[in-house]
Amino acid sequence: MANAMLQQTVGGTLQLLSNSGTHCNVGNRSVRLLPKGFKLEVEFSKRGIYSSGKRKFNVIQASTSQTSVVGPLLAPSSSDTVDSHMKSNEVALILIRHGESLWNEKNLFTGCVDVPLTNKGVEEAIEAGHRISNIPVDMIYTSSLIRAQMTAMLAMTQHRRKKVPIILHNEDERARAWSKIYSEDTIEQSIPVITSWKLNERMYGELQGLNKQETAGKFGHEKVHEWRRSYDIPPPNGESLEMCAQRAVAYFRDNIEPQLLSGKNILISAHGNSLRSIIMYLDKLTSQEVITLELSTGIPMLYIFKEGKFIRRGSPVAPTEAGVYAYTRRLAQYRQKLDDMLT
Numbered sequence: 001m002a003n004a005m006l007q008q009t010v011g012g013t014l015q016l017l018s019n020s021g022t023h024c025n026v027g028n029r030s031v032r033l034l035p036k037g038f039k040l041e042v043e044f045s046k047r048g049i050y051s052s053g054k055r056k057f058n059v060i061q062a063s064t065s066q067t068s069v070v071g072p073l074l075a076p077s078s079s080d081t082v083d084s085h086m087k088s089n090e091v092a093l094i095l096i097r098h099g100e101s102l103w104n105e106k107n108l109f110t111g112c113v114d115v116p117l118t119n120k121g122v123e124e125a126i127e128a129g130h131r132i133s134n135i136p137v138d139m140i141y142t143s144s145l146i147r148a149q150m151t152a153m154l155a156m157t158q159h160r161r162k163k164v165p166i167i168l169h170n171e172d173e174r175a176r177a178w179s180k181i182y183s184e185d186t187i188e189q190s191i192p193v194i195t196s197w198k199l200n201e202r203m204y205g206e207l208q209g210l211n212k213q214e215t216a217g218k219f220g221h222e223k224v225h226e227w228r229r230s231y232d233i234p235p236p237n238g239e240s241l242e243m244c245a246q247r248a249v250a251y252f253r254d255n256i257e258p259q260l261l262s263g264k265n266i267l268i269s270a271h272g273n274s275l276r277s278i279i280m281y282l283d284k285l286t287s288q289e290v291i292t293l294e295l296s297t298g299i300p301m302l303y304i305f306k307e308g309k310f311i312r313r314g315s316p317v318a319p320t321e322a323g324v325y326a327y328t329r330r331l332a333q334y335r336q337k338l339d340d341m342l343t
């Protein structure tokens with residue numbers, strides 16, 4: 001393969017910008033590409049984030065000009081037998097609305113105001129972690145808001161695989177440089193957490209901070225219900241669900257779906273409306289159907305992604321244990337491997 005320029009982009013994905021020759025530069029490192037079909041064996045120099053040694057990378061999308069590869073922190077090593085069997089055509093996608101927040105408790109419109117969880121919200125996140133503790137997670141995506149990030153991190157404290165979720169800091173070169181990990185083994189025992197404002201709760205505009213009950217008293221229940229649960233009518237200077245969907249679903253399709261296609265099991269911890277819009281996409285709901293969809297705080301929803309299709313395995317409303325985890329054969333195999341590993 002011709003030489004190639006790989007440039008680390010937000011979220012740690014290495015983007016092949018052009019290919020000519022058999023080497024490429026990753027920052028100040030020279031990298032040798034040994035193309036084998038769509039699998040690149042990339043041998044890195046001794047220095048830097050990727051340490052030494054040959055590592056296999058899945059090419060997510062290969063085209064004449066752009067091929068994406070993911071760095072070690074985003075690509076669990078194939079030597080990790082517990083996870084590797086899940087790499088084929090069936091992966092898990094878990095969605096969790098954050099646990100109860102302090103403004104949920106006060107019944108205030110929250111939107112993009114960055115408030116933390118209540119004690120109850122912490123408990124909900126931990127309970128959610130129990131429910132997903134036997135389901136493989138290779139990558140985590142959250143919004144840029146602390147309530148979603150707290151929920152993801154608390155849930156993962158209960159995961160039996162005991163990998164460490166690490167929030168990636170890619171906001172600038174210093175953030176990248178100062179958050180480097182210099183141990184390959186440690187990288188393999190980590191789960192990358194990618195945060196994005198595009199997964200934030202819908203921005204509630206001039207309702208943010210107002211009490212929902214009082215707002216209904218002031219503007220009328222019908223008007224407030226229209227702001228909260230219509231598809232295309234925004235609150236004053238805020239986002240409609242449709243506007244929220246335009247950013248959240250686009251982010252899902254551009255960033256998360258390629259990772260699912262490459263065999264990664266994904267957890268998304270986000271918000272009522274950003275998740276409603278993603279579920280609308282996954283379940284192919286109409287704008288009339290999605291406005292009746294309600295998500296409880298802290299309840300995990302499981303999808304299986306297989307051959308390009310999303311199969312819902314658990315209801316977003318108070319699922320029974322069996323209902324959420326009608327285990328597929330592969331999930332049952334993963335759980336068995338965890339049992340074997342931990343006994």
Ligand SMILES: O=C(O)[C@H](O)COP(=O)(O)O
Nearest residue numbers: 108109110111201228272
């Ligand atoms: O932002 C908020 O107030 C809540 O998280 C969601 O509010 P909603 O259920 O009124 O959309």
